[in-house]
Amino acid sequence: VQLQASGGGLVQAGGSLRLSCAASGRTFSSYRMGWFRQAPGQEREFVAAISRSGGSTYYADSVKGRFAISRDNAKNTVYLQMNSLKPEDTAVYYCAADPRGLDSASWHPRNYDYWGQGTLVTVSS
Helix, strand or coil, X not given: CEEEEECCEEEECCCCEEEEEEEECCCHHHCEEEEEEECCCCCCEEEEEECCCCCCEEXXXXXXXXXXXXXXXXXXXXXXXXXXXXXXXXXXXXXXXXXXXXXXXXXXXXXXXXXXXXXXXXXXX
């Protein structure tokens, strides 16, 4: 599966952005999807994940209550709605796909087989 992330940009603190990740290739609904981010000089970190059907989601504590992951299997797209953005949310955001189901290991980058190219989100104070 090939992934293409988009929607990043510059936003003021307190603002909102919606990221999209379009998938092509094999059946999109066969993959759990995740969003990760990587700030300069830091390791890639988990943001959110969603099950293959979209019925279950999982969030990092740092974004819980502010971000929402969703998917539209008819459009082969996963979204990340980001509200109440903070300067510390500044990072390159990556979408990822894996054929396994959503589970307790969904937070680790090594458990995803496919990655998009990343989209930069910059939050100014």
